[in-house]
Amino acid sequence: MRDLQALQRRDYDLIVIGGGINGAATARDAALRGLSVLLIEKGDFASGTTSWSTRLIHGGLRYLEYFEFHLVRGSLREREILLRTAPHLAKPIQMTIPIYKQGSRSYWEIQAGMILYDLLSYDKSLPNHRMLSARKLRQLFRSLDAEQSCGAAQYYDGQAAYAERLCLEIVLDAQVAGADVLNYATVTALGRVGDRITALTAHDQIADESFTVTLSETAVVVNTSGPWVDQVLGLEQGQGAEAVLGRDRKIGGTKGSHIIVDPFPGAPSAALYIEAKSDGRPYFITPWLGQYLIGTTDLKYDGPLDPLKASNDEVDYLLRETNQVIPTARLTRADVRFTYSGIRPLPYVGEGKKAGSISRDHILYDHGKDGVVNLVSLIGGKLTTHRQVGEEMTNWAFQKWGKTAPPSPTRDRALPGCIWPDDPRRAEAAAHYRTLVPASVLEHLFQMYGARALEVLALVEDAPDLATPIVPGLPDIQAQAVYAIQAEMAHTLLDITRRRTTLAMQANYGHDALPSIVAALQTHCGWTTAQSEIQIAQHQAFMEANCIPDYALDTPAVPSQAVGVVASG
Numbered sequence: 001m002r003d004l005q006a007l008q009r010r011d012y013d014l015i016v017i018g019g020g021i022n023g024a025a026t027a028r029d030a031a032l033r034g035l036s037v038l039l040i041e042k043g044d045f046a047s048g049t050t051s052w053s054t055r056l057i058h059g060g061l062r063y064l065e066y067f068e069f070h071l072v073r074g075s076l077r078e079r080e081i082l083l084r085t086a087p088h089l090a091k092p093i094q095m096t097i098p099i100y101k102q103g104s105r106s107y108w109e110i111q112a113g114m115i116l117y118d119l120l121s122y123d124k125s126l127p128n129h130r131m132l133s134a135r136k137l138r139q140l141f142r143s144l145d146a147e148q149s150c151g152a153a154q155y156y157d158g159q160a161a162y163a164e165r166l167c168l169e170i171v172l173d174a175q176v177a178g179a180d181v182l183n184y185a186t187v188t189a190l191g192r193v194g195d196r197i198t199a200l201t202a203h204d205q206i207a208d209e210s211f212t213v214t215l216s217e218t219a220v221v222v223n224t225s226g227p228w229v230d231q232v233l234g235l236e237q238g239q240g241a242e243a244v245l246g247r248d249r250k251i252g253g254t255k256g257s258h259i260i261v262d263p264f265p266g267a268p269s270a271a272l273y274i275e276a277k278s279d280g281r282p283y284f285i286t287p288w289l290g291q292y293l294i295g296t297t298d299l300k301y302d303g304p305l306d307p308l309k310a311s312n313d314e315v316d317y318l319l320r321e322t323n324q325v326i327p328t329a330r331l332t333r334a335d336v337r338f339t340y341s342g343i344r345p346l347p348y349v350g351e352g353k354k355a356g357s358i359s360r361d362h363i364l365y366d367h368g369k370d371g372v373v374n375l376v377s378l379i380g381g382k383l384t385t386h387r388q389v390g391e392e393m394t395n396w397a398f399q400k401w402g403k404t405a406p407p408s409p410t411r412d413r414a415l416p417g418c419i420w421p422d423d424p425r426r427a428e429a430a431a432h433y434r435t436l437v438p439a440s441v442l443e444h445l446f447q448m449y450g451a452r453a454l455e456v457l458a459l460v461e462d463a464p465d466l467a468t469p470i471v472p473g474l475p476d477i478q479a480q481a482v483y484a485i486q487a488e489m490a491h492t493l494l495d496i497t498r499r500r501t502t503l504a505m506q507a508n509y510g511h512d513a514l515p516s517i518v519a520a521l522q523t524h525c526g527w528t529t530a531q532s533e534i535q536i537a538q539h540q541a542f543m544e545a546n547c548i549p550d551y552a553l554d555t556p557a558v559p560s561q562a563v564g565v566v567a568s569g
């Protein structure tokens with residue numbers, strides 16, 4: 001249980017609102033540099049935009065077109081840091097860009113972009129790009145509609161298949177460094193006296209109780225609430241979000257949706273980065289944990305932030321475009337296993353600018369210019385550049401205090417689960433747990449948890465029933481659900497299926513996983529039948545509101561899929 005009384009007595013240097021990847025990175029960087037930190041998240045960690053991304057750790061090849069060289073260079077540097085400090089969570093991924101005669105960019109333009117991308121990542125560990133002839137492209141991607149193709153470009157980027165777990169490990173590391181971290185606590189009011197925020201009130205949804213943290217003379221507040229930045233600023237002004245939106249809006253989000261499908265006829269063995277035939281927009285077909293993640297759309301968006309769902313039109317667009325480029329795919333709505341949608345927290349630019357052309361660079365907006373000297377908001381910020389944001393936010397705080405900031409250790413400090421493929425602990429675990437868990441499960445646990453897999457396995461040693469698979473055919477075991485509750489601050493079934501594991505995407509919107517998870521939690525975590533029933537209902541309601549497409553809800557029940565895909569990382 002969390003101790004709200006103790007929280008209210010502590011004297012924080014820095015309070016972070018929003019536990020997505022950028023808030024987590026800020027809390028971690030600040031705590032590691034000796035500050036006393038509080039991180040408050042209204043839902044689960046990574047439950048906002050962070051969990052709805054394409055999961056690429058990339059320089060953003062496309063940003064070269066808008067001459068955002070510093071953004072590309074910074075992102076490529078961060079990609080390299082992540083590959084080094086979190087090799088279990090960020091892995092190299094090969095990308096192929098088929099080039100078409102009728103496409104908007106010529107072979108030579110793409111080659112020039114590739115050379116620039118390599119130059120901007122001159123210190124990388126990944127291979128340089130290579131250009132492919134049309135013949136070679138057809139050889140490598142036989143199912144691709146390559147008739148009008150004049151070749152392709154191939155290069156490497158990074159993929160964080162478990163983006164939610166990346167965020168969680170950053171939060172856990174912040175906690176190790178001394179930060180207080182709360183999920184399921186909504187900031188509901190910001191008290192202000194003169195030019196300072198002096199108090200912050202939040203509602204703890206777990207204890208169903210409100211609490212107020214009083215800020216010291218020097219404390220600063222960091223608003224990393226992503227697309228909710230304007231709403232949080234509305235709290236500061238004692239007004240609703242609408243007042244802020246009307247007056248001095250900071251965020252002008254765009255909506256991006258993805259679909260997840262099982263392997264299909266002609267599915268590529270490596271990721272494709274494609275220009276959509278209908279509107280020339282770039283999108284990705286990415287192998288992801290034995291399935292395919294296809295997206296994204298990019299639509300200007302002004303509607304409500306919760307709930308948020310891919311529209312039927314968006315799903316159809318992604319299916320149609322994929323079928324055009326891979327004619328054997330013949331994907332239909334019935335092939336869609338999961339959909340998700342998020343809002344990019346981009347700077348508000350007013351009307352008239354194309355969604356794709358709005359800068360993806362981030363801004364630290366110091367509200368000193370609005371008369372609030374101890375508040376800063378993050379506008380923008382990619383998954384890739386979260387560590388940099390954390391470092392910059394902490395530097396900002398030290399600058400406010402007129403002090404020299406100690407160097408940030410986050411460029412070199414490994415995340416808690418960091419482990420390399422040749423680490424002897426893997427072989428030792430394989431020998432030790434041979435009789436308790438199959439080798440495929442062991443491999444899966446190391447892919448997902450890195451070195452922390454050993455803690456999951458220790459649960460199985462104490463209670464061998466926890467080696468029971470959650471869903472037949474998938475490598476997840478009941479111990480993971482118990483571990484999520486006991487060691488990873490999960491509170492709900494949704495936390496477990498969506499963010500501690502990927503079962504929601506692989507087991508019929510998570511439904512097929514729930515009976516086994518609930519059984520384990522009732523036996524090992526004291527969950528009651530009544531509590532379980534409420535949680536199952538909430539899980540279903542969330543899926544219907546956010547992830548099950550509307551056309552599928554029109555049919556009476558979501559059909560149970562035979563799940564034969566084994567996650568391989």
Ligand SMILES: Cc1cc2nc3c(=O)[nH]c(=O)nc-3n(C[C@H](O)[C@H](O)[C@H](O)COP(=O)(O)OP(=O)(O)OC[C@H]3O[C@@H](n4cnc5c(N)ncnc54)[C@H](O)[C@@H]3O)c2cc1C
Nearest residue numbers: 018020021022042048049050054056187226256382383384
């Ligand atoms: C479709 C799509 C694809 C993308 N693909 C990529 C990609 O491949 N690579 C990449 O680098 N970037 C990608 N991005 C961008 C990236 O995902 C986001 O910019 C990044 O995750 C934003 O993280 P954040 O922490 O700033 O915001 P969020 O993750 O949204 O976190 C903000 C948090 O604040 C919390 N919050 C809000 N109000 C309150 C309150 N009152 N009290 C407490 N907490 C509150 C929310 O619950 C939320 O969890 C993509 C974005 C989208 C939408």
